[in-house]
Amino acid sequence: MHNRKNLFKILALLAIFSMLLTACVATPPPAAAPAAAGEAAATAAPAGEQAAAPGGSGEKITLRWANINDATQAEQWQPVIDAFEAKYPNIEVVSESTAGSGAAIYPDVLKTSMASGSPPDVFFMWGGSQAEPFVKAGQAMDLAPYYEKYGWKDKFAPWVVDRITIDDKLYGVPYHALGMGFWYRKDIFEQNGWKVPTTFAEQEELCAAMKEKNMYCLSIGGKFGWHTMRILDYFIEHSCGPDLHDKLNSMEESWDQQCVVDAYATFQKWIDNGWVVPDFLTVSPDDSRLPFFKGDAGLVLEGVWYEGVLKTNEQDVANYDFYLPPTDQEPLRFSTFPEQWMIPTGAAHPDEAAEFINFITSAEVQKEFPIDTFANSATIGVNPDCNEWPLSCKWREYILGAKSTYPPTDQAFTKELMDGFFEVQDAIVAKQMTPEEGAKLMQQRVEEYKAKQSQ
Numbered sequence: 001m002h003n004r005k006n007l008f009k010i011l012a013l014l015a016i017f018s019m020l021l022t023a024c025v026a027t028p029p030p031a032a033a034p035a036a037a038g039e040a041a042a043t044a045a046p047a048g049e050q051a052a053a054p055g056g057s058g059e060k061i062t063l064r065w066a067n068i069n070d071a072t073q074a075e076q077w078q079p080v081i082d083a084f085e086a087k088y089p090n091i092e093v094v095s096e097s098t099a100g101s102g103a104a105i106y107p108d109v110l111k112t113s114m115a116s117g118s119p120p121d122v123f124f125m126w127g128g129s130q131a132e133p134f135v136k137a138g139q140a141m142d143l144a145p146y147y148e149k150y151g152w153k154d155k156f157a158p159w160v161v162d163r164i165t166i167d168d169k170l171y172g173v174p175y176h177a178l179g180m181g182f183w184y185r186k187d188i189f190e191q192n193g194w195k196v197p198t199t200f201a202e203q204e205e206l207c208a209a210m211k212e213k214n215m216y217c218l219s220i221g222g223k224f225g226w227h228t229m230r231i232l233d234y235f236i237e238h239s240c241g242p243d244l245h246d247k248l249n250s251m252e253e254s255w256d257q258q259c260v261v262d263a264y265a266t267f268q269k270w271i272d273n274g275w276v277v278p279d280f281l282t283v284s285p286d287d288s289r290l291p292f293f294k295g296d297a298g299l300v301l302e303g304v305w306y307e308g309v310l311k312t313n314e315q316d317v318a319n320y321d322f323y324l325p326p327t328d329q330e331p332l333r334f335s336t337f338p339e340q341w342m343i344p345t346g347a348a349h350p351d352e353a354a355e356f357i358n359f360i361t362s363a364e365v366q367k368e369f370p371i372d373t374f375a376n377s378a379t380i381g382v383n384p385d386c387n388e389w390p391l392s393c394k395w396r397e398y399i400l401g402a403k404s405t406y407p408p409t410d411q412a413f414t415k416e417l418m419d420g421f422f423e424v425q426d427a428i429v430a431k432q433m434t435p436e437e438g439a440k441l442m443q444q445r446v447e448e449y450k451a452k453q454s455q
Contacts, residue, residue, distance in 0.1 A: 058090050059090060060090050060091075060092070061090065061091055061092070061348075061349055061352060062091075062092050062094055063091050063092065063093045063094065063121045063122070063349055063352050063353060063356060064094050064096055064120040064121045064122075064348075065093055065094065065095050065096065065120060065121065065122050065123075065356070066096045066097075066098075066109075066110060066113075066120035066122070066123035066124065067095060067096070067097050067098075067123070067124040068097060068098055068099055068100075068106050068124060069095065069097050069099060070097075070099040070100065071099075072312065073099075073372075073373065074095060074097065076371040076372060076373070077095070077371065077373075079369055079371075080360060080365065080369050080371070081093045081095075083359075083365065083368075083369070084356060084359050084360070087359070088352075088355070091352055091356075093356065096120055107125075107130060107133070107415070110123055110125075110134070111133075111134075111137075111139075114134075114137075114139045114344055114346060117346065119139070119344035119346045119347060120344065120347070121343065121344070121347045121348060121349045121350070121352065121353040121356075122341055122342070122343055122347070122353040122356055122357060123341070123342055123343075123344065124175070124339065124340075124341060124342075125172060125339070125340055125341075125342050126337065126338075126339055126340075126411060127163050127164045127172075127337055127338040127339065127340060127407075127411055128163065128164075128337070128407055128410075128411030128412055129410065129411055129412060129413050129414045129415075129417075129418075130410065130411060131164065131166065131171065131172060131340065131342065132166055132414065133414065133415065134171075134342065134344075135166050135167075135169075135171050138345060139344055139345055139346070140171040140172070140342050140343070140344065140345065141171065141342070141343045141344065141345050141347070141350060142169050142170070142171060143170050143171060143172070143173065143342075143343065143354070144169065144170065146173075146354040146357075146358075147170055149354075150354070150358045152173055152358075152361075154380075155361065155362075155363070155379055155380060156173075156174040156361075156378045156379060156380060157174070157177050157378050157380060157400050159177075159336075159402070159405075160174045160177045160338040160378045161174060163337070163338045163407070164338050164340050171342055172340030172341060172342045173340055173341045173342075173357050173361060174338055174339075174340055174361070174378035174379070175338075175339045175340050175341055175361065175377075175378060176338060176339040176373075176376045176377065176378055177336070177338055177376065177377070177378040177399050177400065178303050178304055178305065178336060178337055178338070178339065178376055178399070179303060179304055179334055179335065179336040179395060179398055179399040179402070179405070180230060180301060180302060180303040180304075180334060180335045180336070180408075181301070181302075181303075181322045181323055181324045181325060181334055182299045182300070182301055182322060182323055182324075182325050183292075183299065183300050183301075183302050183306055183320060183321070183322045184196075184298060184299055184320070184321060184322070184323070185292075185295065185298070185319055185320060186319055186320065186321050187319050188215075188295055188298065192209070192213060194206060194209060196323045197323075197326050198326050199326050199328055200238050200326050200327065200328045202326065203325065203326055206298075207270065207273070207275040207298075208273070208275075210275070210298045211273065211274055211275060215295070215296060215297060215298050216274070216275060216276060216277045216291065216296060216297040216298070217270070217275035217276065217297070217298050217299055218231065218270070218275060218276045218277070218297060218298070218299050218300070218301070219276075219277045219280075219288045219289070219290075219291045219292045219296075219297035219299070219300050220276060220277065220280045220283070220288055220301075221280060221283045221284050221285035221286065221287055221288035222280045222281035222282065222283055222426070222429070223281070223282055223283060223284045223285070224284075224285065225418075225421075225422040225425065225426070226285075226408070226410055227285040227288065227301075228280070228281075228425055228426075228429065229408060229409055229410060229421070229422070229425065230301045230335065230408065231267065231270075231301055232263065232264075232267055232409075232425055233335055233406070233408060233409055234301065234325050234327070234335070235263040235264075235266045235267055236248065236259075236260065236263045237327050237329065237333060237406055238263070238266075238327045238328060238329065239259040239260070239262040239263040239266065240259035240260065240263065241259075241329050242329055242331070242333055242404065242406070244259060245406055246406065248260070249406075249407070249409065249412035249413070250412070251446050251449075251450065254443050254446075255439055255442040255443040255446060256439045256440050256442070256443035257439065260435075260438075260439040260442065261435045261436055261438075261439045262435070263435075264424075264428045264435035264438045264439065265435040267428055267429065268428060268429075268431065268435065271429060277291050277296075277297055280429075281426060281429060281430065288300065289309065289313065293313065293315060301325070302322075303395075304375075304376050304391075304392055304395035304396070304399065305376060306322075306391075307320075307375070307389060307391040307392050307395075308372040308375070311372075317390070317391065320391070321391070322391065322394075322395070324398070331403060331404050333402075333404050333405050333406050334398070334402070334405055334406075335405065335406055335407065335408055336399060336402065336405035336406075336407070337407055337408055337411050338378060339378075341357045341360075341361070343357075361377075361378075361379055362379070363379050363380070363381045363382050366379060366382045367382060370384065370385065375389050375392045376392065376395075376396075383396060384396075409421055414449075416449055416452075417445065417446065417449050419445075420441075420442060420445030420446070420448075420449070421442065421445075423441070423445070424438045424441050424442045424445075427441075
């Protein structure tokens with residue numbers, strides 16, 4: 001067991017030092033306070049009700065669980081793991097975490113472990129194009145038998161199941177259902193008489209008003225690319241509209257067109273106007289919080305998980321709120337994405353991995369252990385305590401009730417295409433190319449990608 005763990009750690013280090021930083025989306029919400037130790041295993045393993053491993057042999061096994069949990073999240077997860085191990089005393093769950101960089105590094109760590117013949121038994125993954133390479137490479141199991149065994153389709157929000165479906169098959173089990181919008185400080189808005197904007201023109205008027213008060217409108221962390229991507233996605237939704245935005249993501253329409261030029265030009269305008277915290281390309285997404293907390297920047301484009309971030313950073317949650325970015329489009333769409341659990345085809349213990357997934361996604365377990373990460377659960381019937389998590393409750397009404405949303409681009413594009421997206425995005429930010437040149441280069445990267453796929 002120890003040799004396998006050491007091998008995974010070595011492979012992870014090699015991947016980290018050998019890769020260029022690439023796309024990412026938001027990580028799961030940080031924990032606020034660990035569950036009480038005495039709660040462990042209360043529901044999942046009542047006294048005298050231990051169970052043998054799904055395989056039935058009772059042999060002691062190690063279940064390797066790959067994830068991106070940080071230290072605080074790992075601490076909150078521990079009572080859940082203890083409960084599972086109490087129910088299945090012959091299974092030891094070992095967490096193998098690649099924390100901090102999101103999809104910039106973690107997927108490549110997984111690919112390295114799978115290529116070496118030492119994959120984990122279960123792994124965390126985002127939806128869309130982040131998961132697709134594992135499916136196309138034959139590295140992810142078709143979970144249809146387990147969906148039938150555990151009745152998983154009926155446990156989760158339908159749009160989340162649809163969003164993780166690839167070629168009409170399900171290779172993952174929903175974990176989170178997440179959405180993003182502009183977060184703001186209510187006290188600053190009240191002091192200045194600012195209202196939540198309902199049109200794009202009002203949004204820009206708000207940014208200008210913030211500038212007049214010696215504030216930046218928006219704080220971004222450009223390191224890794226994905227935090228910057230969120231605002232560019234918003235500009236594309238505004239400039240191109242829902243139908244065309246979706247066709248750009250599916251490569252059915254050319255990126256070399258006026259609405260894309262307009263989106264790039266809008267981004268440059270926001271930077272030129274001093275509405276964005278300067279020199280953000282080298283700033284980590286976590287560090288972008290600091291100007292926002294201090295009141296030096298008025299907005300951050302973050303997701304439902306941000307309530308946990310506020311708590312972890314000892315902010316007064318009652319002083320914060322969010323709104324959906326106005327697009328002037330119908331319907332008003334916002335960025336959403338699922339996260340999921342997957343099982344590698346080379347997993348040593350697939351049945352035990354499925355049992356583990358079923359356990360940690362069950363409504364009963366998530367209600368018994370209301371840790372921060374379950375506040376954003378895709379499991380039907382699991383809702384946070386609205387007294388404790390008022391903003392998460394508000395978010396869930398939007399997320400689970402949305403008729404139409406759009407994915408972050410890095411869940412629509414493969415890693416190779418995202419490299420091109422980030423190349424253009426950063427060049428636009430740095431004024432190394434014009435919006436027209438950016439649109440032409442983005443389409444060129446799409447055509448190059450398509451040509452490779454047809455070979």
